[in-house]
Amino acid sequence: MTQKTYKLLFILFLVSSGLFAQMKTYQFKREIKDISEQWQRIELPESLYGKTKMNLADIRIYGITKKDTIEAPYALKATKSIEKIDDVAFELINESHTEDNYFYTFKIDNDSKINEIYLNFEQLNFDFTIKVEGGHNDKEWYTIKEDYRILSIENGITSFNFTTAKIPTSTYSYYRITANTSEDPELKSAKIFENNTIPAEYNTYVPLKTEITKNQKTKESVVTVELKNAVPLSHIKVNILDNVNYLRPIHISYVSDSIKTTKGWHYEYRSLASSILSSINKNEFDFISTRVKKLKITISNQDNEALKVGTIQLKGYKHELIARFNQPAQYFLTYGNPTASEPIYDINLMDKVVPKTAKTAALGKELSSEAKIQEPEAKPLFEDKKWLWAIMILIISLIGYYTIKMIKKT
Structure with missing residues (x-):
């Protein structure tokens, strides 16, 4: 070589x-x-x-x-989820009202598919239901969704807005929104979408331990959830057992560090999400994927009776x-x-x-890392019969060569 x-x-x-x-x-x-x-x-x-x-x-x-x-x-x-939201062009062709209702009529370009309508009102505080209808002209209407609750709350304690109507995918040329309110909510603008977002794929993690405490002094319910392993979380759903209307601030945090003291363990918490717990939505909260082993959910009851908290569902993106x-x-x-x-x-x-x-x-x-890796098994050289025959032929050839050489010398 x-x-x-x-x-x-x-x-x-x-x-x-x-x-x-x-x-x-x-x-x-x-x-x-x-x-x-x-x-x-x-x-x-x-x-x-x-x-x-x-x-x-x-x-x-x-x-x-x-x-x-x-x-x-x-x-x-x-x-993760793959967002795919397409804006749909439209024209607001009519606004009218009666003593008890306000009406908004939209004309869609090219009979496009839609499944979401966002309404932006001038009023900051309201709570009423709407009816969504569709039609191939502006004379005959078909009900798509009714008694759909929308609301907005803006004050020093709460900031909450829920004004997007999610409807079954439709292809009408005209849509009419009926706001069931006697007070003009003052429509500023609207947006119409076709939302085809591909949802994320999650791993579901079952809590190892869940504790619920009520602090009468701070008027808060605190839910502490502990997992078996530290895992990447990005989605939490809080199930409420009460069948009543409610709207309460909620804060979700996780243990980022812990220190053992003479009085026991002291935990340092970092924020994951702050939002509103509401009877009109699914109470699902998304946040940046974070590795969590122990978390705390704080619900502000204000002057209301504490809610009965059911199961806490924890999910995180699948990693592969x-x-x-x-x-x-x-x-x-x-x-x-x-x-x-x-x-x-x-x-x-x-x-x-x-x-x-x-x-x-x-x-x-x-x-x-100290565990011994089992090496791939190496077979003995002479286990193969071909090698044995080759060596025997070589030996016989060598014996024959030296025998003939000795005979010639003699």
């Missing part, structure tokens, strides 16, 4: 040794099983999140072969890896390295390289 070949082999040896040593700097690993294609999908398990960096930058995929250690590139995906496996090896998903930086792979720098979907690979049990 030439000197260049020796240098190349030496460099490859150093790279391989470095990757294997680097793999040991990660605290945990799981074997990746059922790899049958070049691109494979790996769903991250719930127990992983509390052992990685907040941005999941310390995840690596290493492959072990007989000769070296390789690193497999991956793309990290969170299954789409990984590329170029050669056979024993692959491991490794994680748990506070000093690791985010990996830079070619597949994440180019468009349309990573497939949207891939066959799912399974993950084995979690192992510590």
Whole structure:
């Protein structure tokens, strides 16, 4: 072999040794099983999140072969919602009123599909129902939605606005809104949409422990929820059991730090979301994905009787890896390295390289970095009969050669 070949082999040896040593700097690993294609999908398990960096930058995929250690590139995906909202052109062609109702008639261009109508009123405080009708002309009307409650509250304590009517997808040329109020709400503007937003895909997390306390002094109900593992949350639904009308400020926070004192544990909280708990909506709250193990929901009852709080539903975006496996090896998903930086792979720098979907690979049990990796089994050289025959022929040939040589000398 030439000197260049020796240098190349030496460099490859150093790279391989470095990757294997680097793999040991990660605290945990799981074997990746059922790899049958070049691109494979790996769903991250719930127990992983509390052992990685907040941005999941310390995840690596290493492959072990007989000769070296390789690193497999991956793309990290969170299954967030994909917003797709199209504005629909329209014209407000008529405004009228009777003693008890106000009417607004809209003409839609090109019979476009719509499923949302947003109404912006000059009045800041109101509470009434509306009726939504559609028609192919402005004479004959068909009911689409009725007794749809909209309201707005603006004061020093509460700021709440609910004035978007969500209706079944319709293709009428004309729409009429009937506001069931004797006081003019003063329509400033309106917007009409076709909302085809693709909803997010979530993992649902079941609370390990839920406690509800009522503070008579502050007039608040406090719900404390604890999870088994720290997981990325982005959606919370609060179920209220009371069948009454209500409208109350709500604040959601999570434990960002904890300190043990002589009086017990002291928790530091950070805000996740502030909104209004209301009997007219689903009481679902979205926020930036945040890793949470313990959270607190504070409901301000003001001078009202405390609400009966039911189950708390917790959800977070599904996180998955789409990984590329170029050669056979024993692959491991490794994680748990506070000093690791985010990996830079070619597949994440180019468009349309990573497939949207891939066959799912399974993950084995979690192992510590000290756990011994079972090397691929190497079969004994002489287990293969071809080698035995080759060696026997070589020996017989050598014996024959030296025998003939000795006979010639004599």
